[in-house]
Amino acid sequence: MSQSHTPTKHHVLHPHGSTSVQGAALRESNRSRLVGVPTASDDHRSESLRGRAGFNWLSRTSVKKRSSRKMALSQKLFFVLCLVGLVFSQDMPYEELIAQIQSCPQECSCPQNFPRAVYCDNRGLKSIPQIPPYTWYLYLQNNMIETLPLDALKNATQIRWVNLNRNKITDKGIEEGFLSAMTYLVHLYIDDNLLSSVPSPLPASLEHLRLSRNRISKIPGGVFVGLEKLNLLDLQGNKLMDDAVTEVSLKGLNNLVQINLAKNQLSRMPLGLPPTTTQLFLDGNNIENIPADYFKGLPKMAFLRLNHNKLGSGGVPKDVFNISSILDLQLSHNQLTEIPIIPSGLEHLYLDHNKITSVNGSNMCPVSIDSLDSSQNESVPRLRFLRLDGNEINPPIPRDVVMCFRLLRSIVI
Numbered sequence: 001m002s003q004s005h006t007p008t009k010h011h012v013l014h015p016h017g018s019t020s021v022q023g024a025a026l027r028e029s030n031r032s033r034l035v036g037v038p039t040a041s042d043d044h045r046s047e048s049l050r051g052r053a054g055f056n057w058l059s060r061t062s063v064k065k066r067s068s069r070k071m072a073l074s075q076k077l078f079f080v081l082c083l084v085g086l087v088f089s090q091d092m093p094y095e096e097l098i099a100q101i102q103s104c105p106q107e108c109s110c111p112q113n114f115p116r117a118v119y120c121d122n123r124g125l126k127s128i129p130q131i132p133p134y135t136w137y138l139y140l141q142n143n144m145i146e147t148l149p150l151d152a153l154k155n156a157t158q159i160r161w162v163n164l165n166r167n168k169i170t171d172k173g174i175e176e177g178f179l180s181a182m183t184y185l186v187h188l189y190i191d192d193n194l195l196s197s198v199p200s201p202l203p204a205s206l207e208h209l210r211l212s213r214n215r216i217s218k219i220p221g222g223v224f225v226g227l228e229k230l231n232l233l234d235l236q237g238n239k240l241m242d243d244a245v246t247e248v249s250l251k252g253l254n255n256l257v258q259i260n261l262a263k264n265q266l267s268r269m270p271l272g273l274p275p276t277t278t279q280l281f282l283d284g285n286n287i288e289n290i291p292a293d294y295f296k297g298l299p300k301m302a303f304l305r306l307n308h309n310k311l312g313s314g315g316v317p318k319d320v321f322n323i324s325s326i327l328d329l330q331l332s333h334n335q336l337t338e339i340p341i342i343p344s345g346l347e348h349l350y351l352d353h354n355k356i357t358s359v360n361g362s363n364m365c366p367v368s369i370d371s372l373d374s375s376q377n378e379s380v381p382r383l384r385f386l387r388l389d390g391n392e393i394n395p396p397i398p399r400d401v402v403m404c405f406r407l408l409r410s411i412v413i
Contacts, residue, residue, distance in 0.1 A: 092115060092116065092134065096133075096134045097115055099132070099133065099134065100115050100116070100132045100133070100134045100135070101115060101132075103130070103132040103133065103155075104118065104132055105118075105120070105129035105130055105131070105132075106129075107120060107123050107125060107129050108120040108123070108129060110132065114137075115134070116134060116135060116136040116137060117135070117136070117137040117138075117139070118131055118132060118135045118137070118138050118139065119139045120138070120139060120140050120143070121139045121140060121141045121142050121143070121163070122141075122142045122143070123143060124143060124144060125140070125143040125144065125145055126143070126144050126145060126146065127145060127147065127152075128140065128145060128148070128149075128152040128153070130155060131152075131153055131155060131156040131159075132155070132156065133155045133156060133157070133158075134156075134158060135156045135158065135159055136158055136159060136160045136161065137159075137160065137161045138153075138156070138159055138161065138162050138163070139163045140162070140163060140164050140167070141163045141164065141165040141166050141167070141189070142165070142166045142167075143166075143167050144167065144168055145164065145167040145168065145169060146167070146168045146169060146170065146173050147169075147173040147174075147175070148164075148169065148173060148174045148175060148178045148179075149175050149178065150175045150176075150177050150178050150181065152178065153178075153181070153182065157182075157183075157184075158184055159182050159184060159185055160184055160185060160186045160187065161185075161186060161187040162182070162185065162187070162188055162189065163189045164188075164189060164190045164193070165189050165190065165191040165192050165193075165210075166191070166192040166193075167190075167192075167193055168193065168194055169190060169193040169194060169195065170193075170194045170195065170196075171195055171196055171197050171199070174199050176201075177201075179199060179200075179201065179202055179203060180201040180202060180203050181203075182203050182205075183203055183204075183205060184203075184205055185203045185205055185206055186205060186206065186207045186208065187206075187207065187208045188202075188206060188208070188209050188210070189208075189210045190210070190211055190214070191210050191211065191212045191213055191214075191234075192212070192213045192214070193214050194214065194215060195211060195214040195215065195216055196214070196215045196216060196217060196218065197216060197217075197218040197219070197220060198211060198216060198218070198219050198220060198223050198235075199211075200220055200223045201223075202223070202224075202227060204226050204227060204228070204229070205229060206227055206229060206230050207229050207230060207231055207232065208230075208231070208232040208234075209230060209232065209233050209234070210232075210234040211234060211235055211238070212234050212235065212236045212237045212238070212260070213236070213237035213238070214237075214238055215238065215239055216235060216238035216239060216240060217238070217239040217240060217241065217244060218244055219235075219240070219244055219245065219249035219250070220249070221248045221249055221251070222248075222251060222252065223249070223252075224250065224251065224252035224253050225251060225252035226252060227252055227253070228254055228255060229255065230253060230255065230256065231255055231256060231257040231258070232256075232257065232258045232259075233253065233256060233258070233259045233260070234258075234259075234260045235259075235260060235261055235264070236260045236261065236262040236263050236264070236281065237262070237263045237264075238263075238264055239264065239265060240261065240264040240265060240266065241264075241265045241266065241267075242266055242267055242268050245261065245266065245270040245271065245272070246271055246272055247271055247272030248272070249272070250270075250271075250272040250273065250274075251272070253273075253274050254274055254276070255274070255276055256273070256274050256276055256277055257276060257277065257278045257279060258277075258278065258279040258280075258281075259273065259277060259279070259280060259281070260281040261280075261281065261282055261285070262281045262282060262283040262284050262285070262305070263283065263284040263285070264284075264285055265285065265286065266282065266285040266286065266287060267285070267286045267287060267288065268287060268288075268289070269282070269287060269290055269291065269294050270282075273297075273298060275297055275298060275299060275300065276300060277298050277300065277301060278300045278301065278302050278303065279302065279303040280298075280301065280303070280304050280305070281303075281305045282304075282305060282306050282309070283305050283306065283307040283308050283309075283330075284307070284308045284309075285308075285309055286309065286310055287306065287309040287310065287311060288309075288310045288311065288312070288315050289311070289314075289315030289316065290311070290315065290316055290317065290320050291320075292317040292320055294320065295320065295321075295323045298323075299323075299325060300325055301323060301325055301326055302325050302326055302327045302328065303326075303327065303328045304321075304326060304328070304329050304330065305330040306330065306331050306334070307330050307331065307332040307333050307334075307350070308332070308333045308334075309333075309334055310334065310335060311331065311334040311335060311336060312334070312335040312336065312337070313335075313336050313337045313338045313340075316336065316340055318338075318340055318341050319340075319341045320340065321340055321341065321342060321343070321346075322341050322342065322343050322366075323343060324343055324344075324345055325345070326343060326345065326346055327345065327346065327347050327348070328346075328347065328348040329342065329346060329348070329349050329350070330348075330350040331350060331351055331354070332350045332351065332352045332353050332354075332387070332390075333352075333353045333354075333390075334353075334354050335354065335355055336351065336354040336355065336356060337354070337355045337356060337357065338356065339351060339356060339359065339363070339364050341364075341366065342364070342366055342381075342383070343366055344366045344367060344379060344380075344381045344382060345382050346366075346381070346382065346383055347382050347383060347384050347385070348383075348384065348385045349383060349385070349386050349387070350387045351386075351387060351388055351391070352387045352388060352389045352390040352391070352412065353389070353390030353391070354390070354391055355391065355392065356388065356391040356392065356393060357391070357392045357393065358393065359388065359393055359397065359398055359401055360398070360400075361398050361399070361400025361401040361402075361403065361404050362400055364401060364404070365381065365400070365401075365404035365405070366381055367379050367380075367381065367404075369400055369403055369404050380406055380407065381404060381405050381406075381407070382407060383405040383407065383408060384407050384408060384409050384410070385408070385409065385410050386405070386408060386410070386411045386412070387411075387412040388411070388412065388413045389412045389413055393413055395413050397411055397413060
C-alpha cells in the first residue's frame with residue numbers, strides 16, 4: 001500500500017530488467033508469403049479456375065438458401081446460450097432477470113450481461129430515479145444529486161455497492177434512514193461531495209466507507225458503534241482537527257484494518273485507533289511529534305505513511321518505529337536530521353527530502369554487523385528499498401550499510 005516515489009537521481013542497486021520478443025507471428029507470416037505458401041486468396045482463385053474447367057457446382061441460389069438457414073439456426077442457438085448463460089452466471093432466476101431488465105429507468109443503463117448492475121453515472125441527474133428491485137451495484141457518480149430521500153431506493157432492497165462520488169450531497173440532503181435502510185450494503189462511496197460530518201446512521205453490513213475530499217470537520221460520537229464489519233475508512237482531504245479524531249469518535253471500529261486521514265489539519269497522532277489497525281495514512285498534515293509509546297497499542301501496524309508533515313528528529317523518539325510488524329515506513333518531506341532506528345523486518349523505507357547529512361551503517365543497522373557473517377542467518381535485516389535523495393548526503397553509500405542490508409535491491413540517493 002505504499003505510495004509510489006519516482007527516483008530523481010540514480011540507483012546504487014537495482015533489479016535486473018527483462019526483455020521481450022515481439023512480432024514473431026508477423027515475421028513468420030511475411031516469410032511464408034515470400035516462399036510461396038498458398039494463401040486464402042490463392043485458394044479462391046484455384047476454386048474459380050476449377051469451376052471454369054467444368055466441375056459440377058451447386059447453383060448460386062441453393063447455396064444462398066442453405067447459408068441463410070444455417071445463419072438463422074446459429075443466431076437462435078446463440079441467443080438461447082446467451083440467455084441461459086446470463087441466468088446461471090449471475091445466479092439469477094429468469095423471472096427476476098426479466099423484471100430487472102424491464103424496470104431499468106430511461107436515464108440509466110442496465111447491461112444484460114451484468115443484470116444486477118445499474119449505471120446512472122455521468123447523466124446530469126439531480127435526483128435518483130426508480131432503481132430496479134434486484135440491483136446489487138448502483139453507480140450514480142458524476143451527477144448533480146443534492147438529496148437522498150428515504151423512498152429513493154424503496155424498491156431496491158438488495159443493494160451491496162453504491163457509488164455517489166462527485167455529486168452535491170450535503171448533510172441536510174441525506175434523509176435519516178436512507179443509508180441504514182440498505183441492510184445488505186457493503187461498499188459506500190461518497191467522495192467529492194459537500195458533507196461536513198460523517199453521515200449516520202450507517203448500516204451494520206458496511207465494510208468499506210469512503211468519504212474523501214468533502215468538508216468533514218466532525219465525527220459524531222458513536223457513529224461507528226455497531227459497525228463490526230467495517231475494515232476500511234477513508235477520510236482523506238477533509239477538515240478534521242485533533243479534537244475531532246478521538247477515542248470517543250472512533251469508538252466501534254473494532255475490526256478496522258485501514259484508515260486514511262491524509263490531508264487534514266491534524267497536529268498530533270490520532271488517538272483511539274483499534275489494535276486491529278494495519279494501515280495508517282497521515283500524509284499532508286501538521287504533525288510535529290510522535291509519543292514514545294504510540295505504537296504499543298497497535299501490534300499489527302504494517303504500513304505507515306507520514307510524508308509531508310513537520311516531523312523533526314527531536315519529535316521522533318529513536319526507537320519509536322522499532323516494532324516487529326512494520327513493513328513499509330514513509331517519512332518523506334519532513335525535517336529529520338537523523339535516521340531513526342528501524343526494525344529488522346522493515347522492507348521499504350522512505351526518508352527522501354529531509355535534512356539528513358550522513359548515513360552511518362553501525363547506527364542504522366538494527367542488528368550487529370559482526371553477527372551477520374552467514375548470509376543464511378535469519379536475523380539478516382529484510383530491507384529491500386531505501387530512498388535518501390533530497391537530503392544533504394553525498395554518494396557513495398558507506399560499505400557497512402550495504403553489509404548490513406544484504407537484501408537491498410534499490411538505494412536512491
